[in-house]
Amino acid sequence: MADADDRWQLLLFPESASSVSGQVDTLFWAMVVACGLVVALVFTVLLVFGIRYRRGSPASRRGSPLLYHNRWLEIGWSIPVLAAFLFFFAWGALLYVEILDPPTPEDGEARRVNVIGKQWMWKFQHPEGIREINTLHVAVGQTVRLRMTSQDVIHSFFVPAFRIKQDVLPQTYTRLQFTPTKVGRFDLYCAEYCGLSHSGMVGEVVVMPPSEFQDWLARRDRPGTPQQDGERLFRQYGCSGCHGEASSVRAPDLAGLYGKPVPLESGGTVTADAQYLRDSIVFPSKHVVAGYAPIMPSFKDQISEEDLLKLTAYIQSLTPEEPDAP
Amino acid sequence: MNYLNAGYGLKSWLLTLDHKRVAWLYFISITGFFFLGGAAATLVRLELITPAGDLLSSDAYNQMFSLHGIVMVWFFLIPSIPATMGNFLLPLMLGARDMAFPRLNLMSWYVFILGGAFTLTAVIAGGIDTGWTFYTPYSTMFSNGAVLAAATGVFIVGFSSILTGINFIVTTHKMRAPGLTWFRLPLFVWAQYATSLIMVLATPVLSITLVLLGVERAFGIGIFDPELGGDPILFEHLFWFYSHPAVYIMLLPAMGVVSEVIACFAHKRIFGYKVMAFSILAIALFGFLVWGHHMFVSGQSIYAGVAFSLLSFLVSVPSALKIFNWLATLYKGHIRFDAPMLFALSFIGLFLIGGLTGVFVATLALDIQMHDTYFVVAHFHYIMVGGMVSAYMAGLHFWWPKITGRLYPEMWARVSAIIVFAGFNLTFFPQFILGWAGMPRRYHAYAEEFQLLNVFSSAGAGMLAVGYLLPLLYLLWSLRYGARAGGNPWDARGLEWTVASPPPKENFATVPRVDSEAYAYDTPQ
Numbered sequence: 001m002a003d004a005d006d007r008w009q010l011l012l013f014p015e016s017a018s019s020v021s022g023q024v025d026t027l028f029w030a031m032v033v034a035c036g037l038v039v040a041l042v043f044t045v046l047l048v049f050g051i052r053y054r055r056g057s058p059a060s061r062r063g064s065p066l067l068y069h070n071r072w073l074e075i076g077w078s079i080p081v082l083a084a085f086l087f088f089f090a091w092g093a094l095l096y097v098e099i100l101d102p103p104t105p106e107d108g109e110a111r112r113v114n115v116i117g118k119q120w121m122w123k124f125q126h127p128e129g130i131r132e133i134n135t136l137h138v139a140v141g142q143t144v145r146l147r148m149t150s151q152d153v154i155h156s157f158f159v160p161a162f163r164i165k166q167d168v169l170p171q172t173y174t175r176l177q178f179t180p181t182k183v184g185r186f187d188l189y190c191a192e193y194c195g196l197s198h199s200g201m202v203g204e205v206v207v208m209p210p211s212e213f214q215d216w217l218a219r220r221d222r223p224g225t226p227q228q229d230g231e232r233l234f235r236q237y238g239c240s241g242c243h244g245e246a247s248s249v250r251a252p253d254l255a256g257l258y259g260k261p262v263p264l265e266s267g268g269t270v271t272a273d274a275q276y277l278r279d280s281i282v283f284p285s286k287h288v289v290a291g292y293a294p295i296m297p298s299f300k301d302q303i304s305e306e307d308l309l310k311l312t313a314y315i316q317s318l319t320p321e322e323p324d325a326p
Numbered sequence: 327m328n329y330l331n332a333g334y335g336l337k338s339w340l341l342t343l344d345h346k347r348v349a350w351l352y353f354i355s356i357t358g359f360f361f362l363g364g365a366a367a368t369l370v371r372l373e374l375i376t377p378a379g380d381l382l383s384s385d386a387y388n389q390m391f392s393l394h395g396i397v398m399v400w401f402f403l404i405p406s407i408p409a410t411m412g413n414f415l416l417p418l419m420l421g422a423r424d425m426a427f428p429r430l431n432l433m434s435w436y437v438f439i440l441g442g443a444f445t446l447t448a449v450i451a452g453g454i455d456t457g458w459t460f461y462t463p464y465s466t467m468f469s470n471g472a473v474l475a476a477a478t479g480v481f482i483v484g485f486s487s488i489l490t491g492i493n494f495i496v497t498t499h500k501m502r503a504p505g506l507t508w509f510r511l512p513l514f515v516w517a518q519y520a521t522s523l524i525m526v527l528a529t530p531v532l533s534i535t536l537v538l539l540g541v542e543r544a545f546g547i548g549i550f551d552p553e554l555g556g557d558p559i560l561f562e563h564l565f566w567f568y569s570h571p572a573v574y575i576m577l578l579p580a581m582g583v584v585s586e587v588i589a590c591f592a593h594k595r596i597f598g599y600k601v602m603a604f605s606i607l608a609i610a611l612f613g614f615l616v617w618g619h620h621m622f623v624s625g626q627s628i629y630a631g632v633a634f635s636l637l638s639f640l641v642s643v644p645s646a647l648k649i650f651n652w653l654a655t656l657y658k659g660h661i662r663f664d665a666p667m668l669f670a671l672s673f674i675g676l677f678l679i680g681g682l683t684g685v686f687v688a689t690l691a692l693d694i695q696m697h698d699t700y701f702v703v704a705h706f707h708y709i710m711v712g713g714m715v716s717a718y719m720a721g722l723h724f725w726w727p728k729i730t731g732r733l734y735p736e737m738w739a740r741v742s743a744i745i746v747f748a749g750f751n752l753t754f755f756p757q758f759i760l761g762w763a764g765m766p767r768r769y770h771a772y773a774e775e776f777q778l779l780n781v782f783s784s785a786g787a788g789m790l791a792v793g794y795l796l797p798l799l800y801l802l803w804s805l806r807y808g809a810r811a812g813g814n815p816w817d818a819r820g821l822e823w824t825v826a827s828p829p830p831k832e833n834f835a836t837v838p839r840v841d842s843e844a845y846a847y848d849t850p851q
Contacts, residue, residue, distance in 0.1 A: 008778045011763035024691055028762070031689065035682040042649065042678055046671065049656040054663070055593070061658045063848070069598050073654070074647065081646045085639040088689055093632045096690030100628050119468075153464040154558055156623065156698060160764020163695045167624045169559070170463065171552035174625045187773060191698040191766045193457050195468060196384050199769035283555065 017182035017207070018162035020099050025163075027091055034084065099164065102177045105143035110177065113138075114226065114309040115148040117155035117168040119194055120201040125309070129229070130220045134203035136188070139213035143179045147274060147312075151305050156192035159205055167192055171282065173274045173312075180207040230314025233307050237299065251296070252289045258319035263290040277312045328731070332831040343428035344831060346729075349414035351435045352405060357798070359401035359442065364794065366394035371753075371787040374780045379771035387770040388455035389471070395458030396476060400483050401442055403710055404572060407579035408525075409438070409490060411721050412518045414729060416494060418822035418829060419512050421503025421838040426496040434489035441483030448475035457768060459569075462550035462561040466542040474540055481536045484529045487575075491525030494518050503821070505840035509603070512820055512844045513596060516603045517582025520610040524571045524578075528614070532568035535561065562624055566617035574613040576710055578606055580677075580717030581648060584670045587720045588652050590818040591667035592659030595845040598651045605644035612641035622693045631690055638688035645681050649674060664816075665739030669720035672747045676712025680705060683758065698768075701761025704754045712750050719746070719797065726801065727811030731828040734804045742796040749789025756782040819846050 016025055052059045066073075104110065113136065116123040124132045138144050148157055150170045157176060158165040161184075166176040180186075190201035208216060223229075234240050242251035261269045262276070265288040270276055279286050281303065284296035303311070329346045332338075339347055369390045373381045382390065413431065417424050425431045448454050454471040456464060465473050498519045502511075538549045539561070548554020550561040589596045596602060618626060618634035652674055661667070683705040687693045696702055719742075726734050756779035761767075765776045772780070814823040821838055822829070842849070 009775050011759055011775065011779065014763040024695060027689070028686075028692055028695075031686055031692070035685070038682060039678060042653065043675065045653050046656070046674070049653070049659075050661055050663070050671075053592070053656060053659050053661050055660040059658075061660070063658075067597070067658055068595050069600070070654075074598055074601050074651075077650050078643060078647060082643055085642060085685065088685065089636055089639045092689030092691045092693075093635055094691075096622070096631065096635075096694065097628060099691060099694060100623075153468050154461060158698075158764070158766065160695065165623050165694050165697060169552070169625055172625065187764070189764065189766045189769075193459075193461070193464070193698075193768040195455070195464060196388065198388070199379065199384070199766075199771045202773075 015161040015182075015184075015186070016163070017180055017184065017186055018159075018164065019179035019181055020095070021161065021163040021181075023095055024099075027088075027095060030091075031088060034088075100166070100176075105179070110143045110145040111138070112145050112147065112313075114306075114313070115146045115157065115168070116151055116305050116309070117148065117157070117190065117194075117201075118151035119153065120190070120197040122157075122188065122190075122201070122203050123306075125226060125306070126217075127225060128217060128220075129223045129225045130217065131223070134188075135206060136203070137206045137208060137213065137216055138180055139210045140180050140183050140207050141210065142213075143177060146176045147309065148174050148176065149278075149305055149309070153194050154192045155190045155194050155201065158189045158191035159186055160189070161186040162205075165191055171278075173278060180205070183207050183209055226310045226313035227317045229307075230310035230312070230317075233303075233311055234314055237303065237311075239311070242296070249295075250292065252292060254315050255318045256320075258316045260319075262287070264288065265290050265292070265294070274312050274316065277315050278308055281308060281311065327830060328826065328828040329831045330731070330828050341432070343424070343432060345413050345417050345425050345428065345431055346829065348431050348435055349410050349412075349729075352409040352413060352438070355435075355439060355442065356402050356405055356410065359397050360794075361798075363394050363397035363402060364791065366390045366397070368787065368791060370394060371784040373770065374772070375784045377772050377774045377777050377780075382770070384770045385453075385455065388457075388768070389449075389453040391768060392454050392457050392471075393449055396445060396454070396480065398710075399458050399572070400480050401438075401445065403576045403714055404487060405438060405490075406576070406714070406718050407583060407721060408494070408518055408521055408575075409435075409486075411583065411725060412490075412494065412521075412579060415725065415822055416497055416515065416518055417501065418825065418833055419515050419820060420497065420501050421506060421821050421834060421840065422497065422501035423832050423834065425493050426500055427493050430489050430493050434486045434493070437489065438483055438486040441479045441481075441486060443479070444482060445476055445479030448472040448479060451475060459565060460536075460539060460561075461565075462539065462542070462556075462558045463553065466539055467551050467553070473543055477536045477540055481533055481540075484533045484536075487525045487529045491522035491529075494522035495526065498522075503838050503840055506821075509600065510840055510842070510844055511603075512582075513585035513599070513602050513606070514579075514582035516606050517578045517580075517585075520606045521575050521578045524575050524610055524613065528568045528571040528575075531564060532572075535564040535568065538564075559621070559624060559626055562621050563617065563626075566620045567614075570617040570620065571610075571613045573706075573709065574609055576714045577677075578609065580673065580714045581606065583717045583721035583724070584652065584673050586818075586820070587666045587670040587724050588655050589845045589847065590724070590816050591662045591664060591670070592656050593662075593817070593847050594655055594659040595843070595847055596651070597654035597657075598647075599844070601647060602651055605647050608644040609641060612637065612644070616641055619688055619693075622690055623697050635688055635690045639685065642681060642685055642688070645677075649678055649681075663740075664723075665734075665736060665743050666720045666724035666816075668740055668743035669716050669723065669746075672743060672750075673713055673716040673720060676708050676716060676747075676750065680708030680713055683708065695764070696761055698766055699761035700757040700765045700767055703767050704757035704761060707754045707757075712754070716746070719743070722797070722801075724816070725822075726804070727815045728822060728827045728829070730805060730808070731811055731826075732804045732808030733811045733815065734808055735800050738796060738800045742793050742800075745789055745796070746793035749786050749791075749793050752786030753783050753790055754786070756780070756786075820844070 114125040148168045155168040186205045188203040242249040288294045452472045454476040548556040550556040616638045619638045622631045
């Protein structure tokens with residue numbers, strides 16, 4: 001946070017710095033008010049009854065069967081409770097889907113950043129190929145789409161000021177999208193307990209004005225974009241021997257594959273998203289494409305998570321139109 | 327001749343078949359576990375006074391919060407009310423001389439102790455650092471702690487729950503006194519019955535999950551570790567399929583106790599008895615359908631998240647109904663504010679806040695922020711400590727004269743109730759704000775801006791410790807020096823108050839006949 005030096009804070013209004021954080025705050029405070037009223041009501045009733053009907057008080061206790069059960073009263077207080085609950089459920093659900101399954105940004109441009117969590121650090125790779133550890137630089141106003149995986153146990157990518165969190169799983173790609181709206185440095189935490197130095201698995205998202213960000217990019221070494229590296233790895237690991245155009249081995253063609261449905265030998269179809277591509281490299285027998293023999297060898301433990309992300313980025317780049325898939 | 331002086335010597339206790347003595351065995355053992363878990367919590371709170379991890383090493387800190395969670399959940403909260411007051415009172419409330427299966431009852435205590443021994447061994451033999459949730463693949467492939475021993479302990483103690491559950495179900499069905507129809511049962515019995523159903527149906531899922539975890543850790547057979555072709559999300563599903571209903575294993579008996587106490591100290595029949603009974607059953611049923619709300623950001627389908635959120639909101643409706651009905655019970659009552667009532671009113675207030683903040687975390691967009699932060703920690707402590715432990719204290723004080731034949735010192739008990747209420751709120755309310763501001767749970771060191779609220783929280787924990795140690799002292803004192811209690815010191819209704827305090831060994835000389843509703847406070851007993 002911007003003024004983290006001050007350790008004596010009540011933190012009632014934590015920093016709010018993404019395109020969704022304001023909406024989350026509105027929902028939060030609406031619920032605080034609604035629930036606060038309920039708490040006030042219940043405590044008032046407890047107090048009033050407690051004083052008025054204390055043992056020995058002169059208040060009238062004239063009896064009636066309605067003192068012991070009253071169907072209309074039960075229905076009467078259930079319905080408003082249910083209605084309020086359904087209202088907040090719907091509000092929360094709509095916003096949740098918007099945050100975790102967001103539409104492609106309006107300008108169609110999302111900056112794709114690869115994220116690898118490992119005990120106990122965060123590793124990032126920018127689309128230009130720039131690598132960072134525990135710090136992620138981004139430009140204010142630009143949508144960032146993270147493709148995340150873990151090298152070991154479950155971690156969770158959490159930036160409180162952006163009101164976003166997503167678990168990061170081994171052998172699995174999860175994604176998270178955000179658009180920062182404020183310049184500043186914002187804490188990044190691992191939120192899923194991951195062992196000895198769990199609380200040391202922290203970092204920062206540095207949000208810069210666009211021009212400064214361009215300068216920052218220009219100052220950094222560019223070892224090659226993930227796609228370019230992926231293309232090289234595609235040959236190096238021998239993928240092109242079977243999946244290349246001139247190959248004599250009968251293997252599925254990868255051009256135009258990304259985002260398309262794939263019929264399986266076992267029946268059913270899967271969508272060729274990043275997870276599918278990764279599984280096909282590491283666990284090739286998991287999804288055998290219909291009409292092909294299960295002859296692909298597994299590359300499990302032979303290709304690092306970094307290289308898998310590059311290969312995936314390369315194969316993805318063979319499909320020109322960018323579909324709205326993970 | 328009562329059950330306490332019916333036999334002397336260690337053997338008369340360790341081989342007893344009397345449900346009242348088995349209850350004592352549990353009282354003593356879970357009190358030990360409560361203070362062990364409390365000691366671990368004390369170390370955690372001491373560490374968190376400063377942002378830097380300076381009091382304990384990271385490893386020791388991780389072991390302390392894991393020990394706290396495992397001991398408090400499985401060795402205190404889950405057995406607490408059913409195994410102690412449930413064992414003591416169920417036959418008395420039903421007009422029976424004992425449980426349906428007295429030997430099974432004793433055996434479930436031995437199974438409990440065996441499970442406890444395994445877990446304590448795990449603590450001594452290297453500790454455990456997985457948290458009480460045992461998430462894979464950390465627990466199976468990465469942790470260096472004594473995971474197998476601890477998991478074995480939890481596996482074994484599960485059978486204790488199952489045996490107790492079966493015993494309660496059969497006893498409630500078959501041992502009710504003549505005239506004691508289902509809708510004349512005290513709500514405490516309804517609550518024990520519903521809890522027993524959950525114990526019998528949910529605990530086996532935990533047992534199976536722990537076996538699978540053990541198989542993966544010991545033999546490397548891939549079930550949850552994706553490196554071996556397993557699925558870590560599957561573990562989360564299986565774990566929470568048990569562990570969410572387990573919250574209701576803790577909570578429903580608490581609701582049962584509070585209903586008894588409120589009716590007695592308002593001197594009035596419970597408002598909406600049938601609604602209260604059916605809402606207990608509804609909570610037990612819906613409790614099985616909401617486990618996925620622990621996994622909104624786990625990577626499970628977000629549309630599954632939407633369904634689990636809706637179901638979680640629905641389970642809140644019967645809980646809200648119970649609060650309203652307790653309030654309506656107070657209306658036109660004759661309210662006394664003795665210590666059991668103070669603890670029961672604390673329960674209502676704290677459970678209300680715990681329940682409403684549960685609605686916050688059931689709200690999908692808010693849970694993205696709050697999941698795995700101190701907001702969740704505060705929320706479930708409001709339910710389990712503010713709710714469940716307050717109810718345990720309410721019940722303990724309410725039935726103490728019946729169990730021991732002695733009155734506790736009322737003034738000290740009221741002081742304790744007030745200290746616990748204030749200390750509890752000071753400990754856990756700041757944690758809601760910490761979580762909303764983004765402080766993750768299970769952090770050994772934390773960012774500096776979180777310090778002030780953590781200092782409040784640790785100060786509250788100190789008060790809480792005093793509030794819980796006081797009863798230990800004055801209750802023990804009262805065993806020897808407390809005034810003799812009559813059969814019915816509170817002018818309460820119910821079969822347990824018709825016998826002497828302490829009750830005779832065989833409970834009832836002649837089988838009682840019941841010809842009125844529960845809570846007949848409008849007629850003299």
